[in-house]
Amino acid sequence: MASGVAEHERRTGNSGARVEARGLTRRFGPTLALDDLTLAIEPGETFALLGANGAGKTTFIRLVTGFLVPSAGEVRVDGHSPTREPAAVHGRLGYVMETTRLHPELRVRGFLRFAGGVHGMRGRTLERAVDAAIERFALGPVAERLIGNLSKGTAQRVSLAQAFLHDPPLLIADEPTSGLDPAQQADVREVLRGLRGQRTLILCTHQLEEARTLASRVGVLRRGRLEALGTPEDVLGEGEPLHLFRAAGGAP
Amino acid sequence: MTGLRALVRKELAVLFGAPMAYLTLAFVALVTALLFFDHLRVYNQILFVYTSNQTGGFELGTVPERVNLQDQVFLPLMEQLTVTLIGIIPLVTMRFFAEERARGTDEWLLTSRLSPGAIVAGKFLACFLFVALLLAVSLVYPATSILRSGLGGPHLAVVYAGLLGLGLALAAIGLACSAFASSQLMAAVSAYAVAFLFYDFGWMSPFVSDATGRFLAALSFHERFAGFAEGVVAAADVAYFAGVVAVSAAAARLGLDLARVR
Numbered sequence: 001m002a003s004g005v006a007e008h009e010r011r012t013g014n015s016g017a018r019v020e021a022r023g024l025t026r027r028f029g030p031t032l033a034l035d036d037l038t039l040a041i042e043p044g045e046t047f048a049l050l051g052a053n054g055a056g057k058t059t060f061i062r063l064v065t066g067f068l069v070p071s072a073g074e075v076r077v078d079g080h081s082p083t084r085e086p087a088a089v090h091g092r093l094g095y096v097m098e099t100t101r102l103h104p105e106l107r108v109r110g111f112l113r114f115a116g117g118v119h120g121m122r123g124r125t126l127e128r129a130v131d132a133a134i135e136r137f138a139l140g141p142v143a144e145r146l147i148g149n150l151s152k153g154t155a156q157r158v159s160l161a162q163a164f165l166h167d168p169p170l171l172i173a174d175e176p177t178s179g180l181d182p183a184q185q186a187d188v189r190e191v192l193r194g195l196r197g198q199r200t201l202i203l204c205t206h207q208l209e210e211a212r213t214l215a216s217r218v219g220v221l222r223r224g225r226l227e228a229l230g231t232p233e234d235v236l237g238e239g240e241p242l243h244l245f246r247a248a249g250g251a252p
Numbered sequence: 253m254t255g256l257r258a259l260v261r262k263e264l265a266v267l268f269g270a271p272m273a274y275l276t277l278a279f280v281a282l283v284t285a286l287l288f289f290d291h292l293r294v295y296n297q298i299l300f301v302y303t304s305n306q307t308g309g310f311e312l313g314t315v316p317e318r319v320n321l322q323d324q325v326f327l328p329l330m331e332q333l334t335v336t337l338i339g340i341i342p343l344v345t346m347r348f349f350a351e352e353r354a355r356g357t358d359e360w361l362l363t364s365r366l367s368p369g370a371i372v373a374g375k376f377l378a379c380f381l382f383v384a385l386l387l388a389v390s391l392v393y394p395a396t397s398i399l400r401s402g403l404g405g406p407h408l409a410v411v412y413a414g415l416l417g418l419g420l421a422l423a424a425i426g427l428a429c430s431a432f433a434s435s436q437l438m439a440a441v442s443a444y445a446v447a448f449l450f451y452d453f454g455w456m457s458p459f460v461s462d463a464t465g466r467f468l469a470a471l472s473f474h475e476r477f478a479g480f481a482e483g484v485v486a487a488a489d490v491a492y493f494a495g496v497v498a499v500s501a502a503a504a505r506l507g508l509d510l511a512r513v514r
Contacts, residue, residue, distance in 0.1 A: 062359070065359075065363040066362075066363060066512075067359050067362055067363050067512060068512055068513075069512050069513045083512075086367070087365060087367065090363055090364055090365045091365050093363060095359075095360055095363055097356070097359070097360050098356070101355060101356040101357050101359065101360060102357070103262070103266060103355075103357060105265075105266055105269030105270060106262070106265060106266065106269065110262075110265060113258070114258050114259075114261065114262040114265075115364075116258075117254055117255060117257065117258020117259075117261070117262075118255040118258050118259060118361070118364040118365060118366050119255070119364065119365050120254050120255055120365055121254070122254045
């Protein structure tokens with residue numbers, strides 16, 4: 001059975017999960033994608049990771065989820081290693097993917113049933129969770145439609161719904177508003193804003209406004225190195241600090 | 253177990269959510285029907301010749317033992333079905349892992365609570381169910397005739413067990429290729445290469461020693477299926493097909509693990 005936030009809070013005393021990286025390094029051949037990253041994200045924190053394309057944001061996320069194995073260093077979620085104890089980490093994890101990473105040939109309700117099923121939910125518990133997610137993310141009118149026929153904004157709500165389905169203490173969102181129109185972006189941000197203090201959220205984004213309004217802390221990656229870390233006010237200041245995104249490079 | 257069941261359901265939903273599954277089933281039904289009626293036509297012609305000769309002066313009962321439905325229609329059909337399976341199954345298996353990788357859905361799956369072993373098991377199971385359905389479709393004409401004629405039921409059951417073993421082995425090879433391939437096309441091409449290589453190693457026998465030739469023959473699908481075609485279930489043949497499935501499953505698992513460290 002999936003470990004929801006309530007169960008996680010009972011066990012750890014925290015509603016969110018703690019993520020800690022120490023000397024985290026990842027190479028792709030000769031390319032250094034992430035270089036000696038040391039960072040702690042506290043339970044309930046909304047942490048925004050900023051950086052240009054290829055700065056190492058997605059690599060960091062993939063190391064936290066265990067999709068990639070570190071070349072050196074380690075990362076832990078509530079003390080568990082994603083590579084050595086994947087079940088412990090994946091049970092705590094909800095992953096908001098880009099909309100292109102959904103199954104276009106599945107219907108919304110069928111996909112949510114599948115997502116709940118792989119997280120160990122079944123029977124009435126699964127049906128209740130699917131119904132609740134459909135209601136929470138206003139997916140009722142499209143519940144029986146194929147994902148491939150949905151608008152990008154609606155598909156993103158499906159992606160959010162599947163990530164919340166098993167009520168995980170850690171949510172990772174990789175550019176959750178990418179490609180959405182302003183109204184859809186506002187909807188997604190509203191959902192993410194509601195998580196403050198309840199779950200740990202790691203948000204990868206290019207949107208400075210998103211980081212300012214949602215995050216309690218911001219980290220800036222450049223060429224795989226953590227260049228800046230602090231509150232949005234301290235790191236981003238006012239205006240458009242484009243220098244943070246310039247002179248970037250490295251692997252995706 | 254719940255996660256595994258969910259994955260199998262999803263795989264079948266994706267499979268039947270595209271035309272390929274229906275086209276494959278229709279193709280197998282069509283090919284089986286055409287081959288069946290062609291063999292039946294030839295069988296009737298042979299029977300007609302013997303009957304004509306009888307009327308021309310041959311004694312009754314001169315139709316040879318081997319001129320019967322089982323030997324003239326069913327068994328040749330089953331033999332041809334093995335080649336049909338080699339042609340069809342890689343087209344079904346190519347998408348199972350390669351498509352997920354191309355779309356990026358593999359990342360979500362591999363970061364779910366399902367272990368890589370369970371992911372491999374779920375995909376294998378879904379594919380095996382489809383192969384079983386393919387064979388069930390191919391059984392329609394032979395089974396109808398068997399029921400009507402009362403001939404060769406147990407023999408046909410053994411032949412179908414062999415076809416199922418071969419079909420599962422081919423599916424497993426296709427899935428392993430899909431787990432390593434960078435695209436569906438590469439998955440299909442590599443599965444065809446391995447399947448045709450293993451189908452019959454007999455062509456190599458003139459170039460190798462007798463002992464090596466016998467060893468290679470023992471690795472051939474054709475050789476392993478031959479026992480089933482004769483109505484004999486040998487433990488070695490069953491173990492061979494099970495071994496191909498197990499090795500392919502291990503290879504598919506390795507393919508998933510390698511993607512994380514590349």
